Amino acid sequence: MQDYHDATHRSPVTLDPENWDEFRDRAHAMVDKAVDKMMAAQEERVWSPLPERLKTALQHDLANAGSGASVTDEAIESLLPHGVGNTHPRFFGWVHGAGTPANLVADIAAASMNANAGGRDHAAIHVERQLSNWVREIFRFPQSSSGLVVSGTSMATLIALKTARDAGLGFENRVRGVDERKLVGYTSAEAHACNARAFDIIGLGSGALRRVPCDADFRMDIAALKSMIESDRSEGFEPSIVIGTAGTVNTGAIDPLADLADLCTQQDLWFHVDGAFGAAGILSERLAPRLAGIERADSLAFDFHKWLQVNYDAGFVLIRNADLHRQAFSDRPDYLSGVERGLAAANPWPVEFGPELSRGFRALKVWAHLMEFGKERLGALITYNCEQVDYLANRIDQHVSLERLAPTETSICCFRYRRDGLSDDDLDSLNQEIVIRLQEEGIAAPSWTMIKGRLVIRVNITNHRTRFSDIDRLLDAIEEIAPEAAAALDM
Incomplete structure (x- = not known):
């Protein structure tokens, strides 16, 4: 033995x-x-398309003893064209x-580090913080804002709208659950389905997200939005969130973001922007003027893996008020308590700004991509x-x-x-x-x-x-x- x-x-x-x-x-x-x-x-x-022979090969049982390196690498290589x-x-x-191709380099490095970027004091945390600072500067958000690298705009939207919901309910719902108050939100009839899905997941119900008609250019109709808000208030609902879209699904239209920002300021509504691909236009001399008002959003969700060409997956959520963002998610048990020195330092941790404790080092490829290009x-x-x-x-x-x-x-x-x-x-x-x-x-x-x-x-x-x-x-x-x-x- x-x-x-x-x-x-x-x-x-x-x-x-x-x-x-x-x-x-x-x-x-x-x-x-x-x-x-x-x-x-x-x-x-x-x-x-994947040939039938490969589909069949992908249905075999897992070998108890493993298949070994050469067989595994051959199987990986067979997938590359598909x-x-x-x-x-x-x-x-x-x-x-x-x-x-450059992202391959960053992904190799990230794989070798195998870092859990949910927290603790190590390189991944500080890289993500610098990346968040860069994103804040790009979109002209204040120093008081917070950011988080996520899988994509769907997750970013969920985080942003949970923060908006919790802030609207005074955060008491984190313990009690969603009460009887009838919060509702508004978005374009051309908006992405991830917004209604987020309303469902956070317990407001997809029906609480109103679909606002669009004008002839497929942008949200502000007059129709105002009318819907007034109607909801008269019926006992609580208008809470407005979601503008920078790049709609069907046509790529950009909602009138500045007008939406004005309305939300006047009526004390949370202004979220779904900028999945269109928000990247802030770097373009051509599109940046059309995105005026995005810098006034309470929250912004977008992807690096779309128009910014980072390899999948890489999304981002940016929230104007870091305190509200942290209050919506922070819940540190004893074994994750922070200190000023040692591996448990570098507070606050990313896990306090989103649902994931286990997080890969996604930020490295984004950070390296922006740095290189x-x-x-x-x-x-x-x-x-x-x-x-x-x-x-x-x-x-x-x-x-x-x-x-x-x-x-x-x-x-x-x-x-x-x-x-x-x-x-x-x-x-x-x-x-x-x-x-x-x-x-x-x-x-x-x-x-x-x-x-x-x-x-x-x-x-x-x-x-x-x-x-x-x-x-x-x-x-x-x-x-x-x-x-x-x-x-x-x-």
């Missing part, structure tokens, strides 16, 4: 490699494969960033993508078979293919079929959505690899595929 107390003997249960030099070679080999994948992003199909496609320059369907370069990329959307819109407007159904304000253009003699319902089916064929053939990956009751092709450009020639290729492919799609549908 092995003597486990023999200090000279290697532990029989360690997970470290037996030979570190061999492991170094193994790691280098995987880095080479990953870099090869990144280099080939512009040459591959946009989307390559991502969602957002690293490709013609991934147009959803607002995904393309990521960068800087605000000007990232802002210039956003402006460039907007110019590409303008180019797409102009080409559509000049095309006899294409029709635009919404203005373009940020990164999204909505249009449809038209064919004489077809009903609106038939055109809906035809355009959906065109999108599916573009995806299946690996040419491009747009998506579809509904605009004014009609199905449209939705193209988003938030990719630093997209070229003007990729836009031309998309439109040429639509023209080529449309007759085939119509024939397949017996039109």
Whole structure:
């Protein structure tokens, strides 16, 4: 029987490699494969669905003894061609960033540290604090504000709205639960579903979030908002939160943020901004003026992994009043109590500003990304993508078979293919079929959505690899595929 107390003997249960030099070679080999994948992003199909043989392979039982390094690495390598496609320059369907090879470096470093960034005094905490300071400066929030790196805008929204709810209820609800007071909030009819989901999760109910009509440019109608607030008050509800959107889901429209800020100040309402991708426009000379008022928000949720190109996942919540933010989440048990010295120092900890104690070192890749590329370069990329959307819109407007159904304000253009003699319902089916064929053939990956009751092709450009020639290729492919799609549908 092995003597486990023999200090000279290697532990029989360690997970470290037996030979570190061999492991170094193994790691280098995987880095080479990953870099090869990144280099080939512009040459591959946009989307390559996972083959049936690999789906079958992913259904086998877990081996008791493990499969070993070579089998595992081979399985990892087989997955590399089968991502969602957002690293490709013609991934147009959803607002995904393309990521960068540089983030690979930060992720390797973060993995080697394996830090829990929920608290304690170590590098991850101080990196996240500097990152929060940078974000505060970018959005011109006061020194009294607080920030937290999270998985994405959905989590950021949940944290922001819980803070808003708790502040509105005097924080007594943290012990008693939500009482009988009927808090309600308001957001655009074009807003993302994560807002209603957050209302559900925090116990207000998704029905407590009112959908405000939009104007002709798909922005929240301020007059309609005011009327809804007055109506709710007269019926015994308590208006509490207004959510403005910087970059709506369907069209990329930006709500009138300055007007919303004025209204919230006048009526003592919490002003939250869902800036999932559009908030990044603050770095763009073109979009920054359209975001006027965002600096007056009580809270802001946005993603680094969209228009700012950080690898998934990386979101952020910024809250104007750090005291309210901390009061909504802080609950330090004895074993997590803080001191001025030692590993339990560096207070307050991130866990006091969100629901997660176990948190990976997400901040490192964001911090490194901003440090390497800087605000000007990232802002210039956003402006460039907007110019590409303008180019797409102009080409559509000049095309006899294409029709635009919404203005373009940020990164999204909505249009449809038209064919004489077809009903609106038939055109809906035809355009959906065109999108599916573009995806299946690996040419491009747009998506579809509904605009004014009609199905449209939705193209988003938030990719630093997209070229003007990729836009031309998309439109040429639509023209080529449309007759085939119509024939397949017996039109």
